[in-house]
Amino acid sequence: MAPPLPATFYARDALDVAADLLGALVTANGVTLRITEVEAYRFPGDTANHARMGRTPRNTPMWGPPGHAYVYLCYGLHRMLNFVTGPEGHPAAVLIRGGEPVDGIDVFRDRRPDGSCDGPGKVGAALALGTADSGLPLSVAGPVVVHPGPPPSTIRRGPRVGIDYAAEPDRLAPWRLADASSAQVGRMGWPRR
DNA sequence: AACACGATGGACT
DNA sequence: GTCCATCGTGTTA
Numbered sequence: 001m002a003p004p005l006p007a008t009f010y011a012r013d014a015l016d017v018a019a020d021l022l023g024a025l026v027t028a029n030g031v032t033l034r035i036t037e038v039e040a041y042r043f044p045g046d047t048a049n050h051a052r053m054g055r056t057p058r059n060t061p062m063w064g065p066p067g068h069a070y071v072y073l074c075y076g077l078h079r080m081l082n083f084v085t086g087p088e089g090h091p092a093a094v095l096i097r098g099g100e101p102v103d104g105i106d107v108f109r110d111r112r113p114d115g116s117c118d119g120p121g122k123v124g125a126a127l128a129l130g131t132a133d134s135g136l137p138l139s140v141a142g143p144v145v146v147h148p149g150p151p152p153s154t155i156r157r158g159p160r161v162g163i164d165y166a167a168e169p170d171r172l173a174p175w176r177l178a179d180a181s182s183a184q185v186g187r188m189g190w191p192r193r
Numbered sequence: 194a195a196c197a198c199g200a201t202g203g204a205c206t
Numbered sequence: 207g208t209c210c211a212t213c214g215t216g217t218t219a
Contacts, residue, residue: 039200048200071217076212078201095200121201131214162200 004139011067014040014085014092018177021083021094023151028127028144030107033099033117035149036182039160040175041082043092045149051091057157059137062091069144071124071134078121079129083138083146096123098174098184118184152179161189 005024010017018040026033041049050072051059061070062084070082070093082093098118101108108126109115117126129144138146157174164171178185 022196041200050200055215056216072200073212073214075201076214079202082200097200119201160200165199 002148004193005067005148007065007067007137007139010083010138011087012085014035014042014094017083017085018094018175019155020151021096021146022155022177022179023149025102025147025149026081026096026099026144027103027147027179028129028133030104031101031111031126031128032103033123033126034094034102035099036152036184037096037098037118037176037178037186039095039097040085041093041095042175043086043090045170046092046166047170048160048163049091050093055091059091064088064092064135067137067139068139069129069133069136071129071131072171073131074121079131080120081124081127081129081133081144093127095120096179098182098186099123099126100182100184101126116184119184129140142188150190152181156180156190158184158190161186 018038024035051062064084065088068084074080081096084093086092097120112126156178158176159172160176
């Protein structure tokens, strides 16, 4: 198998990294997903970014070097997986919003009985992630690893979802990207095809 | 110390 | 479409 994506892969603008992550393979706790949907959270000037108010205990991994996981608890229930991007001290990240299971299907089926993995909370569940995984590197053997994978033939772009608190123009910025031909993509919020 | 709320998902009308 | 579970986190006092 090809080596994991190196830290230099992540050391770029989050939007560029997001596009190149579509098709990549993320492995954790016995399941591998081919990434089908992502969202970029940029810096500076992105009022949807968790780091918009500065450094806090939760978002500390975002301020560290690229190529690390940022996992946080949402609504007290869902663990959301992000990949830290950009140089150290630049708190940007890509949220992994969907994936197709390509390995560990039996385990995946135990965690996602209906087979769907078309939302960030579902990705966290499918990979059995916890906040203890926040800050771990992605480019070396460990609990969470990312390998290159076959890119989509067509990328769909639309505004990010669940960020009504953000100011214009961030709220409408088309920084949500997906494999246009995958079924493991959230249905809501896309512009007309 | 109190409090409001969320980068959601599942159930239900 | 609506409702709401569930709790860590950040902000405010």
